[in-house]
Amino acid sequence: xxxxxxxxxxxxxxxxxxxxxxxxxxxxxxxxxxxxxxxxxxxxxxxxxxxxxxxxxxxxxxxxxxxxxxxxxxxxxxxxxxxxxxxxxxxxxxxxxxxxxxxxxxxxxxxxxxxxxxxxxxxxxxxxxxxxxxxxxxxxxxxxxxxxxxxxxxxxxxxxxxxxxxxxxxxxxxxxxxxxxxxxxxxxxxxxxxxxx
Numbered sequence: 001x002x003x004x005x006x007x008x009x010x011x012x013x014x015x016x017x018x019x020x021x022x023x024x025x026x027x028x029x030x031x032x033x034x035x036x037x038x039x040x041x042x043x044x045x046x047x048x049x050x051x052x053x054x055x056x057x058x059x060x061x062x063x064x065x066x067x068x069x070x071x072x073x074x075x076x077x078x079x080x081x082x083x084x085x086x087x088x089x090x091x092x093x094x095x096x097x098x099x100x101x102x103x104x105x106x107x108x109x110x111x112x113x114x115x116x117x118x119x120x121x122x123x124x125x126x127x128x129x130x131x132x133x134x135x136x137x138x139x140x141x142x143x144x145x146x147x148x149x150x151x152x153x154x155x156x157x158x159x160x161x162x163x164x165x166x167x168x169x170x171x172x173x174x175x176x177x178x179x180x181x182x183x184x185x186x187x188x189x190x191x192x193x194x195x196x197x
Contacts, residue, residue, distance in 0.1 A: 008071055012056070013047040015072065019063045020045070034058040090116070096174075106175045107132075112168050120160035126178045128154040129163070134171030138163045147173075 020030055031038045036055060043049035044059075051071075060070045085094045090113075096105040118139050129136065129152060136147045139162045140155050146166040147153055155161060157177075165171050 009050055010047060012051045012071055013045050015070065016041075016051075016059060016063075017045040019065065019070075023063065030059075030062060033062045103176050103178045106177065107172065108175055109172050110134075110136075110163075110165050110170060112165060112170045116164060118162045118164070120162040122160050123157050124179060125157040126154070127157050127161075128152065128176040130174045132172040132174065134169050134173075135166035136163055136171045136173055137166040 020027070025033075027038045027041050030036075030041055034041075035058060040049060040055070044051055044055065056067060056070055060067050063070070085092050087093075090111065092109045092111075094107040094109075096107060097103075118137075120139055129138070129147065131147045131149050131151050133149055138145050138147060138153055139160075140153070141159045141161075145153070
């Protein structure tokens with residue numbers, strides 16, 4: 001790691017010289033623009049002086065580049081968020097949101113091996129389900145329905161409910177859940193524009 005840092009810092013001087021020459025700027029002009037002495041600029045470009053943040057910030061501004069470009073920083077790591085799945089009651093839940101409060105999104109997978117007797121429960125909230133793969137059995141109050149891929153259901157979780165696999169195959173589905181009863185507001189068409197009378 002220290003070796004990589006050393007190589008990156010050693011490469012800054014030649015890069016500074018190239019940038020200055022591309023812009024056809026003299027050391028004196030760059031010194032006037034940055035407030036850094038001509039001798040310090042010369043030593044930076046030759047590699048006789050190690051760059052510091054205090055020197056690099058005004059140089060990046062004067063050359064119109066970012067600090068990353070100036071030091072040729074490696075690309076950042078993988079921007080994806082790798083959320084960890086949680087397994088509860090034989091069901092794997094992958095949280096798709098990380099913010100506190102509001103509507104939470106999950107991908108759930110119920111394996112074929114977790115067929116259980118329905119045991120409806122109630123709790124505060126509102127839920128929306130969308131089946132991706134397999135067949136989901138949903139018991140909601142007096143209703144006992146099977147949802148197939150592409151079908152959705154929404155319900156108040158204060159109504160006794162239970163869901164599980166409908167057959168001997170696993171089921172994957174998405175769930176949007178609001179703990180305080182928040183509903184997902186879905187729009188299928190733009191709102192009509194009001195006409196002035």
